[in-house]
Amino acid sequence: MEIYGLAILTALFLLGETIGYSLGKLLNVGDVGGVGFAMLFLILLTNTKYWNEKVSEKTKSGMKFVGAIYVPIIVAMVLQSNIIGAFKGGFIAFLAGGIAVVGMLLLTPLLSRYAKIKK
Amino acid sequence: MWLINIIKDLLTKNGLIWACLVVGVIYLVGWYLNKYLFRGKINNFTLAMIIALIISGIAGAYTGKTKGLADIPIFAGVGVLGGSMLRDYAIVATAYGAKIEEIKKGGVMAVISLLIGVVGSFIIGVIIALLFGIKDVKDMTTIGAGACTFIVGPVTGESIGASSQAIALSVAAGVVKSVLAMILIPALGKPLKIKSPQAAMVVGGLVGTTSGTVAGLTALDPALVPYGAMTATFYTGLGCLLCPSILYIIVRAIF
Numbered sequence: 001m002e003i004y005g006l007a008i009l010t011a012l013f014l015l016g017e018t019i020g021y022s023l024g025k026l027l028n029v030g031d032v033g034g035v036g037f038a039m040l041f042l043i044l045l046t047n048t049k050y051w052n053e054k055v056s057e058k059t060k061s062g063m064k065f066v067g068a069i070y071v072p073i074i075v076a077m078v079l080q081s082n083i084i085g086a087f088k089g090g091f092i093a094f095l096a097g098g099i100a101v102v103g104m105l106l107l108t109p110l111l112s113r114y115a116k117i118k119k
Numbered sequence: 120m121w122l123i124n125i126i127k128d129l130l131t132k133n134g135l136i137w138a139c140l141v142v143g144v145i146y147l148v149g150w151y152l153n154k155y156l157f158r159g160k161i162n163n164f165t166l167a168m169i170i171a172l173i174i175s176g177i178a179g180a181y182t183g184k185t186k187g188l189a190d191i192p193i194f195a196g197v198g199v200l201g202g203s204m205l206r207d208y209a210i211v212a213t214a215y216g217a218k219i220e221e222i223k224k225g226g227v228m229a230v231i232s233l234l235i236g237v238v239g240s241f242i243i244g245v246i247i248a249l250l251f252g253i254k255d256v257k258d259m260t261t262i263g264a265g266a267c268t269f270i271v272g273p274v275t276g277e278s279i280g281a282s283s284q285a286i287a288l289s290v291a292a293g294v295v296k297s298v299l300a301m302i303l304i305p306a307l308g309k310p311l312k313i314k315s316p317q318a319a320m321v322v323g324g325l326v327g328t329t330s331g332t333v334a335g336l337t338a339l340d341p342a343l344v345p346y347g348a349m350t351a352t353f354y355t356g357l358g359c360l361l362c363p364s365i366l367y368i369i370v371r372a373i374f
Contacts, residue, residue, distance in 0.1 A: 013211050024356060032356030035207050035329075039214035039349045040222075047219050063215055070209030071164060071341070072142040074334050076201025078168050078301065079142075080189040081330075082294050083176035092262065093288050096247040097295030100240040100266040104325040105303060107239070108311045111232050111325070112318035 005062020012041045127193060134196025141188075141197060145170050165305055165338040172298065210333060210348050217345040218316070225317035229350040232324030237358045240266040240327070241366050244292060258285035260370050264362035265289025268328045269297065271358035278363040297331035304335025313339060316346040323347035327354030 013035075020034020045051055130137045149166035153159055157166075175187030184190040189198030199205070244266025248259045261281040265272030265288060272289025275281075281289075304313070304322065313322055319336060323346065326332050332351040336344045 009208070009212055013208055016211070020356070027360050032360070033353035035210055036349045036352035038211045039217075039345060039352070042211060042214045043217050043219055043222065046215055063212060066209055066212035067215050070213055071337060072139065072146070073201055073205050073209045074337055075142045075145060075167050075171050076138055076197050077206055077330055078171040078201070078334060079175050079197050080187040080201055081172065081175050081298060082179060082185045082187065083172060083298070084179035084183075085185055085291050085294050088291060092247060092251045093265070093291035094295050096244040096262055096266045096292040098299055099247065100243045100292075101296045101299045101303060101326055101331070103243055104236055104239055105307055105311060105322070107235065107325055108313060108318060108322055111228055111235070112312065112315065112321040114228060
């Protein structure tokens, strides 16, 4: 059933967040990759033989549904960005944030090429 | 007017589903503009995002607050739909169908790019702060941390005791970074060859800001989102760990 998909997803999400926040507590910061851990668990689960052969399509579709509505969720997220705050920071904020993103993006081809050569 | 009051009540009460309609309309407008104005040459999501950015800016100017459209009471539901709970839940769900082999291939590079991403952004932020004549070590560090993400900045600033002005600047720097990532990742995706899961993982590690990376990768190619998002979600934690500790100590030692 669809609800199982949602339930499993929530369980994995909470498990990942628990690890993320525990790690954070250990290191005295907030959340360290809780979402990332949850994603990892989901990938591990959905790549198992059991998942692919035994779990019903309806359960899977419950999970896929959440994955599908993330696009409108991202649009809603963008709708609440603090554009004025970005401008108010003036030149320093604009340059610090801007050069950081441009500079790092330019490094992408270098690092991703290396990622492939290694294997 | 009684009718307007009824509608207002209904929209406030049903905020979350009303937000779905709002986003749907924005999407439709984006699709329409794309079809008739840009002849289908732009990605629909990119246009929807640009419209959302503009609306958010106008709303922010109108309310004078920080959460864009969500600060207008009848649109508060947008804040729920796009808030961190549903956003993180949905980001996790995008990992459905991602392949373990791809992640294994990119794993080492993802960790390296995370480190380069945090330290690199920090250095750039510190240099910019220096160029603008900010001499205080704590303030410099905070702006450097803000160049990581808009969460790392204030967390760092508060933990080392920077001035509130520097903390505000760091938040602004992080927001600029996030918004630019949304626009630049799809714009530069082709020349930078962001087309494999490994490249997406590297982008997530280098750029870091989850909202910006996820929105940018969605516009570029939704299939890459899980890989980029997974590394990006470790970035803020790593930044909050490194900036107020090792990186702060290094900056203090130099200046």
